[in-house]
Amino acid sequence: MTAIQVAPVPVPAGQDTAVRVRGLVKRYGGRAVVDGVDLDVRRGEVFALLGPNGAGKTTTIEVLEGVRRRDGGEVTVLGQDPASAGRAWRDRIGVVAQSTGVGDALTVRETLDHFARYHGTARPTAELLAAVGLAEAAGTRVARLSGGQRRRLEVALGVQGRPELLFLDEPTTGMDPVARRRFWELVRGLRAGGTTVVLTTHYLDEAAELADRVGVLAGGRLVDVAPPGELGAELRRVATVRWTEDGATREVVTPEPAAVLRDLLAAHPAGEVPGLTVTRPGLEDVYLSLVGATPEGGTR
Amino acid sequence: MTAALTPATTRPAPPSALAIGLARTGLELRLFVRDPAQVVFSFAYPIVMLVIFASVFAGEDRPGGVPFAQYFLAGIAATGIMLTSFQAVGTALAEERERGDLARLQVIGTPPLGYFLGKAGQVLVTTVLQLAVLLTVAATVYDVPMPDGVGRWLTFAWVVLLGAVAGTVLGIAVASAGSSRAVGNGISAFAVVLQFFSGVFFVFSELPSWMQEVAAVFPLKWLVQGMRSVFLPDAAAVAEPAGSWEHGTTALVLAAWVIIGLVVCARTFRWRRAA
Numbered sequence: 001m002t003a004i005q006v007a008p009v010p011v012p013a014g015q016d017t018a019v020r021v022r023g024l025v026k027r028y029g030g031r032a033v034v035d036g037v038d039l040d041v042r043r044g045e046v047f048a049l050l051g052p053n054g055a056g057k058t059t060t061i062e063v064l065e066g067v068r069r070r071d072g073g074e075v076t077v078l079g080q081d082p083a084s085a086g087r088a089w090r091d092r093i094g095v096v097a098q099s100t101g102v103g104d105a106l107t108v109r110e111t112l113d114h115f116a117r118y119h120g121t122a123r124p125t126a127e128l129l130a131a132v133g134l135a136e137a138a139g140t141r142v143a144r145l146s147g148g149q150r151r152r153l154e155v156a157l158g159v160q161g162r163p164e165l166l167f168l169d170e171p172t173t174g175m176d177p178v179a180r181r182r183f184w185e186l187v188r189g190l191r192a193g194g195t196t197v198v199l200t201t202h203y204l205d206e207a208a209e210l211a212d213r214v215g216v217l218a219g220g221r222l223v224d225v226a227p228p229g230e231l232g233a234e235l236r237r238v239a240t241v242r243w244t245e246d247g248a249t250r251e252v253v254t255p256e257p258a259a260v261l262r263d264l265l266a267a268h269p270a271g272e273v274p275g276l277t278v279t280r281p282g283l284e285d286v287y288l289s290l291v292g293a294t295p296e297g298g299t300r
Numbered sequence: 301m302t303a304a305l306t307p308a309t310t311r312p313a314p315p316s317a318l319a320i321g322l323a324r325t326g327l328e329l330r331l332f333v334r335d336p337a338q339v340v341f342s343f344a345y346p347i348v349m350l351v352i353f354a355s356v357f358a359g360e361d362r363p364g365g366v367p368f369a370q371y372f373l374a375g376i377a378a379t380g381i382m383l384t385s386f387q388a389v390g391t392a393l394a395e396e397r398e399r400g401d402l403a404r405l406q407v408i409g410t411p412p413l414g415y416f417l418g419k420a421g422q423v424l425v426t427t428v429l430q431l432a433v434l435l436t437v438a439a440t441v442y443d444v445p446m447p448d449g450v451g452r453w454l455t456f457a458w459v460v461l462l463g464a465v466a467g468t469v470l471g472i473a474v475a476s477a478g479s480s481r482a483v484g485n486g487i488s489a490f491a492v493v494l495q496f497f498s499g500v501f502f503v504f505s506e507l508p509s510w511m512q513e514v515a516a517v518f519p520l521k522w523l524v525q526g527m528r529s530v531f532l533p534d535a536a537a538v539a540e541p542a543g544s545w546e547h548g549t550t551a552l553v554l555a556a557w558v559i560i561g562l563v564v565c566a567r568t569f570r571w572r573r574a575a
Binding site for chain 2: 088092095105115118119131193195
């Protein structure tokens with residue numbers, strides 16, 4: 001079909017970074033929707049960009065994919081600037097975007113067979129169908145797929161070219177819980193095989209399930225980057241001690257709950273402290289604090 | 301599953317634009333066949349035009365004593381080429397861009413040339429089929445004499461080829477002008493006016509000279525004239541503006557529009573609508 005130039009995957013010296021972003025700025029009509037983002041994604045990790053709608057997740061990922069121009073900053077993806085990288089670079093990345101069409105008149109299998117012909121090397125259609133759970137819908141016209149099935153087809157197309165780096169922009173939108181679990185399995189499988197994954201989501205559980213590290217975007221800025229369990233380290237250090245006294249709930253937010261407890265116990269020599277709880281903020285509380293929304297039950 | 305999910309360790313160069321153009325030609329044809337409205341419109345419109353013209357003006361003769369159906373077959377064939385190339389491509393491309401189909405092609409790394417070749421391939425196949433149906437009806441139902449001799453068929457071939465290629469690149473060029481609605485309406489309106497000016501509905505030599513001069517700027521007039529040189533007897537050439545078929549000028553004008561179209565495409569083609 002074409003001249004086969006077999007080249008080893010180019011790995012420039014010291015290239016353990018898949019994505020490097022410094023000072024990224026993107027403005028729409030004078031308003032900065034991405035406002036000075038620094039970001040590093042290591043090869044082989046799953047990195048989740050988490051944030052509310054309008055935080056700049058999609059804009060950021062589209063700049064990395066090379067489909068949107070930036071107004072400032074430096075971006076390197078797989079060793080090249082996405083704004084000027086060519087086809088060979090594009091064949092090494094996979095994209096599952098929010099705004100791409102698939103075409104309606106073909107069947108699922110015809111769609112996959114057709115797009116296989118665009119890649120230097122493509123995963124077999126049967127394997128893709130099985131991986132995303134569309135084997136039984138292979139003969140169905142795309143127009144008749146449900147929203148979730150269509151999303152799975154888009155995921156299949158995104159990984160078809162055996163990418164080294166996969167971008168997933170809100171990949172599980174519209175999927176039912178079973179399909180979502182299956183998708184998570186697929187991402188774990190890709191990670192185990194060495195694929196680097198950058199995904200955006202506004203589902204906290206998805207980020208916690210999949211990501212090695214999470215970056216929280218709010219108002220166009222990256223407000224924290226950490227493994228999901230360590231996100232908002234400052235916020236997690238405080239605990240809330242609650243108890244009941246004279247029929248009212250008392251609450252103390254403190255970095256040293258043990259000291260508060262000692263005082264409480266001393267004040268109740270008879271024994272039990274009524275309604276006593278000590279809680280630390282969960283991922284959701286931390287996330288809501290980071291993006292500037294007040295967590296339910298207010299820890300501050 | 302895990303073994304199968306590794307990234308490629310060796311990666312052949314992605315397929316050439318030509319290979320992708322071939323794959324896309326097949327895809328575009330398949331999509332065309334699965335769109336009954338498109339198929340009926342492309343194939344039936346020229347036939348319906350022929351039936352109407354031949355019925356309404358039955359018995360009347362045109363310059364050089366040529367029967368009406370024979371004279372207007374040239375304009376109908378040219379219109380058919382414009383429909384399957386310029387109009388179909390411009391309208392479809394604007395819709396594909398709006399639906400995000402082109403954004404998918406972009407992220408998958410499609411070379412624009414491969415996409416253009418796919419459009420051109422589909423246009424050539426559907427144009428040839430459409431003309432085959434039209435000429436068959438003209439010859440069998442209306443007794444229009446078919447071109448005699450290799451020379452006329454060669455003229456037919458290059459006029460069809462240049463016309464269809466010009467229509468394709470110009471369709472791609474105008475599709476970037478706005479929303480699919482605006483592009484679709486704009487193309488339809490423009491095409492109708494151009495048909496009046498270019499001698500599709502009237503005998504060209506009977507049009508006011510300013511109309512003839514305006515029409516001479518655009519490709520359709522030359523396409524119709526080229527077709528007349530194929531279907532009319534040589535004696536009819538005296539009725540042409542220059543008193544001859546002007547094959548050289550026809551080829552130059554059509555080729556110039558191909559080049560203009562390509563330049564516009566190269567400068568303005570976008571996979572996505574402007575943000």
